Structure formats: structure tokens, C-alpha cells
Amino acid sequence: MALAAVAVSPSGHVIGVDPSAVMRAMAAERCVRWIRSGDLEVRPGSAENTSCANESIDAAISVNNVMLWDRPAGFADIHRVLRPGGRLVVTVHRHVLDFEPARLLEEAEAAGFVDVRLSPGPPVELVAWRVQ
Numbered sequence: 376m377a378l379a380a381v382a383v384s385p386s387g388h389v390i391g392v393d394p395s396a397v398m399r400a401m402a403a404e405r406c407v408r409w410i411r412s413g414d415l416e417v418r419p420g421s422a423e424n425t426s427c428a429n430e431s432i433d434a435a436i437s438v439n440n441v442m443l444w445d446r447p448a449g450f451a452d453i454h455r456v457l458r459p460g461g462r463l464v465v466t467v468h469r470h471v472l473d474f475e476p477a478r479l480l481e482e483a484e485a486a487g488f489v490d491v492r493l494s495p496g497p498p499v500e501l502v503a504w505r506v507q
């Protein structure tokens with residue numbers, strides 16, 4: 376989250392979501408500087424329920440959590456909140472996936488993402504775009 380805040384500051388804004396209160400507290404502690412400056416907020420949420428408005432987000436990033444999603448619901452909610460032209464990047468260690476990484480590509484396309492690219496890594500990386 377801190378790297379994202381650095382990347383978008385001072386004109387952008389980062390929303391970090393995590394369902395775990397413990398992990399949110401750790402993130403907030405690490406990112407206190409950007410929270411104070413208003414560049415970052417940490418909210419309860421998940422990939423499946425980001426609680427962001429429709430078409431309000433330029434880019435979504437998932438680091439080492441896609442294996443914990445209800446993936447059809449997660450890809451669908453992220454597609455919903457991205458603006459047309461918005462981009463999703465998912466990165467994950469191969470050894471924590473108990474399925475073939477190619478399924479991520481299929482699931483992203485099923486949710487409506489286009490131009491989906493999957494790199495075998497390591498780490499596995501998926502880049503996908505919302506066009507409409």
C-alpha cells in the first residue's frame with residue numbers, strides 16, 4: 376500500500392482493503408505517513424466486496440491474496456469498480472496456488488476483463504483491462 380501511495384502522490388488516492396482487522400492495523404501502522412497526508416485509506420473489505428463505487432478506480436492491485444478469494448465474485452467486483460480503461464494486476468507466489476495459474480486468466484475473462492496476460496513468473500502475474 377505504501378508503494379502505491381508513493382506512486383500516486385500527491386494527486387492520486389489509494390484505498391487498501393483487507394478483511395482482517397489485524398492486517399489492516401499492521402498496514403495502517405506502516406502507512407501512517409500517507410494516511411495522515413490523505414493519500415491513502417485502509418478499509419475493511421475484500422476482493423469480493425471492495426465497497427468502492429462503480430467505475431471509480433483507475434487501477435487495482437492484488438499481492439499474494441488471490442488464492443483466498445471467491446475468485447468469480449472477486450474478479451466481478453473489481454471489474455465493477457474499475458473505470459473503463461482501468462487495469463487489474465494480480466501477483467502471487469506459484470506455490471500458494473492449488474490450481475493451475477491459467478485458471479486465473481479464464482476467470483478474469485469470464486468476469487469481462489480483456490487483453491488478459493498471464494506471466495508464469497515467478498511470481499505468477501496477471502494483467503487485465505476493463506474496456507467498458
Ligand SMILES: C[S@@+](CC[C@H](N)C(=O)[O-])C[C@H]1O[C@@H](n2cnc3c(N)ncnc32)[C@H](O)[C@@H]1O
Pocket residue numbers: 392393394395398420421422423438439440443444445
Ligand atoms: C498472505 S497475506 C499477503 C499480505 C501482503 N499482500 C503480502 O504480500 O505480504 C494475504 C492477505 O489477504 C487477505 N485476504 C484474505 N481474504 C481476502 C479476500 N477475499 N480479498 C482480499 N484480501 C483477502 C488476508 O487478510 C491477508 O492480509
